[in-house]
Amino acid sequence: MDAPSTVESLREAWPRLQDPERLEAFQALSPADALVLFPTLSAYAQGMLALACPPTERRLWLRLLPPDDLADVLQEVEPEEHVELLQALDAPTRAEVRALLAYGEDEAGGLMSPRYVRVRPELRVPEAMAYLRRQAHERVETVYYGYVLDQGQHLLGVVTVADLFAAPVERTVREVMRTEVVSVPEDMDQEHVARVIAESDLLAVPVVDAEGRMKGIVTVDDIVDVVQSEATEDIQKMGGTAALDRPYLQTSLLGMLRSRAGWLAVLFLSEMLTASAMAHYQGEIARAVVLTIFIPLIISSGGNAGSQASTLLIRAMALGEVRLRDWWRVVRREMATGLYLGVILACIGLLRILVWEAAFHSYGEHAGLVALTVAGSLVGVVAWGTLAGSMLPFLLRRLGFDPASASAPFVATLVDVFGLVIYFSVAEIVLRGTLL
Amino acid sequence: MDAPSTVESLREAWPRLQDPERLEAFQALSPADALVLFPTLSAYAQGMLALACPPTERRLWLRLLPPDDLADVLQEVEPEEHVELLQALDAPTRAEVRALLAYGEDEAGGLMSPRYVRVRPELRVPEAMAYLRRQAHERVETVYYGYVLDQGQHLLGVVTVADLFAAPVERTVREVMRTEVVSVPEDMDQEHVARVIAESDLLAVPVVDAEGRMKGIVTVDDIVDVVQSEATEDIQKMGGTAALDRPYLQTSLLGMLRSRAGWLAVLFLSEMLTASAMAHYQGEIARAVVLTIFIPLIISSGGNAGSQASTLLIRAMALGEVRLRDWWRVVRREMATGLYLGVILACIGLLRILVWEAAFHSYGEHAGLVALTVAGSLVGVVAWGTLAGSMLPFLLRRLGFDPASASAPFVATLVDVFGLVIYFSVAEIVLRGTLL
Numbered sequence A, B: 001m002d003a004p005s006t007v008e009s010l011r012e013a014w015p016r017l018q019d020p021e022r023l024e025a026f027q028a029l030s031p032a033d034a035l036v037l038f039p040t041l042s043a044y045a046q047g048m049l050a051l052a053c054p055p056t057e058r059r060l061w062l063r064l065l066p067p068d069d070l071a072d073v074l075q076e077v078e079p080e081e082h083v084e085l086l087q088a089l090d091a092p093t094r095a096e097v098r099a100l101l102a103y104g105e106d107e108a109g110g111l112m113s114p115r116y117v118r119v120r121p122e123l124r125v126p127e128a129m130a131y132l133r134r135q136a137h138e139r140v141e142t143v144y145y146g147y148v149l150d151q152g153q154h155l156l157g158v159v160t161v162a163d164l165f166a167a168p169v170e171r172t173v174r175e176v177m178r179t180e181v182v183s184v185p186e187d188m189d190q191e192h193v194a195r196v197i198a199e200s201d202l203l204a205v206p207v208v209d210a211e212g213r214m215k216g217i218v219t220v221d222d223i224v225d226v227v228q229s230e231a232t233e234d235i236q237k238m239g240g241t242a243a244l245d246r247p248y249l250q251t252s253l254l255g256m257l258r259s260r261a262g263w264l265a266v267l268f269l270s271e272m273l274t275a276s277a278m279a280h281y282q283g284e285i286a287r288a289v290v291l292t293i294f295i296p297l298i299i300s301s302g303g304n305a306g307s308q309a310s311t312l313l314i315r316a317m318a319l320g321e322v323r324l325r326d327w328w329r330v331v332r333r334e335m336a337t338g339l340y341l342g343v344i345l346a347c348i349g350l351l352r353i354l355v356w357e358a359a360f361h362s363y364g365e366h367a368g369l370v371a372l373t374v375a376g377s378l379v380g381v382v383a384w385g386t387l388a389g390s391m392l393p394f395l396l397r398r399l400g401f402d403p404a405s406a407s408a409p410f411v412a413t414l415v416d417v418f419g420l421v422i423y424f425s426v427a428e429i430v431l432r433g434t435l436l
Helices: A004-014 A019-027 A031-039 A043-050 A055-062 A065-075 A079-087 A091-101 A125-135 A161-168 A190-200 A220-238 A252-279 A284-285 A289-318 A322-362 A367-398 A406-432 B004-015 B019-028 B031-040 B042-051 B053-060 B065-077 B081-086 B089-102 B123-134 B161-164 B191-201 B222-240 B253-280 B282-287 B289-318 B325-360 B368-399 B409-430
Strands: A117-119 A145-149 A155-160 A204-208 A214-219 B117-119 B146-149 B155-160 B206-210 B214-219
Touching: A004 A019, A004 A031, A004 A204, A019 A031, A019 A043, A043 A079, A055 A079, A065 A079, A065 A091, A065 B123, A065 B146, A079 A091, A079 B253, A091 B206, A117 A125, A125 A145, A125 A161, A125 B081, A125 B155, A145 A161, A145 A214, A155 A161, A155 A204, A155 A252, A161 B123, A190 B146, A204 B031, A220 A289, A220 B191, A220 B222, A220 B289, A252 A284, A252 A406, A252 B289, A252 B325, A284 A289, A284 A406, A284 B289, A289 A367, A289 A406, A289 B253, A289 B282, A289 B289, A289 B409, A322 B253, A322 B289, A367 A406, A406 B019, A406 B253, A406 B289, A406 B409, B004 B031, B019 B031, B019 B042, B042 B053, B042 B065, B042 B081, B053 B081, B065 B081, B065 B089, B065 B146, B081 B089, B117 B123, B123 B146, B146 B161, B146 B214, B146 B222, B155 B206, B214 B222, B222 B289, B222 B368, B253 B282, B253 B368, B253 B409, B282 B289, B282 B409, B289 B409, B325 B368, B368 B409
Parallel strands: A117 A145, B117 B146
Antiparallel strands: A145 A155, A204 A214, B146 B155, B206 B214
16 A cells, blocks of 8 residues: 555655765665655755766656746756756756746745646537546646636636536536636745635635736645745744754754854844943942842743743734734733733742742841832833733834744843843832842 | 635635624625635634524535534534534534544544545446546545545545546556555544645545544645644744634633743743852852843853754754654754854853953953853853753653743743853852952
């Protein structure tokens, strides 16, 4: 039933192999097994394997791929290697691939396949079925939908195999086609295309240009990859790194440093503002060293509350659940949430300090006032962190950046400085005349 | 071409409406528009709308849904409302839905549809095509694959519409069917099923029980939803909240607090260890107040490095790129990465302190030694943060928890205490005899 165990076990191990090991393992496969495996690999691996083998064999492998996958492969290899790969294609395919490369990788045009079934509206049902039958021999992406086009390539409607099966034989395609066709413009962002397909429950959507001329189709199996890789990109940005181009174990040490050191250094430089804030309060700290005890606790609570809020909103924006214009509704929700969360932590903090003081006398004669300072600061810091964390994704999107850059580390860094200012301001009010 | 603008605009606004607004908007639609919209809504919304309308209408709406979607709807409503919804179904559908409810929501059995096309192996090609044609009138999930079963319901192979189109008419199904069928067991986790479908580029995979008997099919459009919602769940956990059951704007204030307060309080309680650590170092702080200036900078750098590492590894594990047994390879990579990152930050920190000292004389007579303390601590804290952040997802998975719980806030909290200990230990070595 299943594919031979060698292919299966190689497929399992594949993500964790380095390029030379992959090449060796691939070349050790029987030709039949290799034919099964090759089309299921990532575009990066397909490019690597195709470039590593002799031209005659390369032709064989690349012929297995439809033009949209070939365009992905070309986008994964160095530009100087494009010629080598393009030469391995037959002339019509080469032209199709070149046309696809003109689109951005992340838009509908870059995802689509130009190989779909065109049907003329005046065909009768049996003729259309015979035509679809002939197309099944050709290399088209899907024979399940026939797209009905006029002379000018404008999309009039769509017929499914099931529609034709079910239709009376004397009807024409125009009479049985569905005219309420969901289509997407060629420059639509791939995340948006994914949402359209997911909501429509279609196997494929047609891509049309500004004049309504059909250019290709995006199929649902491409969308699974898009959804997966967009989520990966967002998750990596939200963790405070640049998105990796390759799977974790395939990324070189240098590539790893490149994606991480930049953000880490930026965060470090911003976090230096805390050093300035702390320097500003050196007088207060020298007079009341006991205040330092709670500095990490207070600033990290603000950071934690902020990263909760930013994470929820980044994801809600990515899924289209929240738009820019909803910002005021979000402000009101998050203000309330932040205040409640702050009060909860303040109660826990108050209890902890009073219990410790009763048990160990840790915090000196003004322990009650210190506890009040900590509790008051927690309410302010958590509420501020929550609000700041929820607004940062809106601000980033408004400025044209990716909201996912509002990573937990970024939010925590932003909130830390304000956390210190809030803490010492509350301390100055509560402890004036006693400790300060 | 497009669906009427009222449905389109409602579909756009839908995620941001509250339940009563949704009900009102839905009831205001023309019946034709409502028929288009209903099947594309979330299971939660379908359940809400179905329960809100009179039984005769309810029957109409629920008949639009295949049994797997109906099972999802039942899983979204309160158990006491199951009877009401089940009564609205015809007897065979009710039986199918009941059978599906026996499976876990997150496994292949819970995703599958029992409505697929069965074909007998001894049929000849024209008979099989005529049979598929009749099925196109029935409510089956997909007519594109015919599954070839023996008397005991064991899966022998699969034929596609395209195969039948292309096959000589005198052949039997057994002769033209594909026998290398990718199938999944009924208890396979839905994330794993999603990976199988994504890799196989199939429109549907058959689900079989332990004896190889076919139970149903999982179609690729269900998988888009699975991939999207699994990513949402991981992202929310990684941001330090419990996963939300509903879209952001549909979650009540109480639900919001429930999903956030728990983790925030746990993190707060753990972060109290920093208060104990700080209390332990009160003597050193009183003697060298200048050390406090860099506390937020140092501990947050460790937290940032740690959340980068944990994020990359959580995602790599979710995508199957890294397994538990790869932990030692990851340790070696992350040790090297962490040391390099630590050295980079140490250089920036050293430079910053020396420049500030030259310009403003901020850090007293021992500024050079303070700079050395900060630089040394940064190497240690960033390397430790990176290692701890990368190992926490492994530890959690090993213990049977979800690695995604290794959220940025969780890692930062873990790293903070050790960051303080490292900082003050380095200070004791470097500053002994001068400041300390």
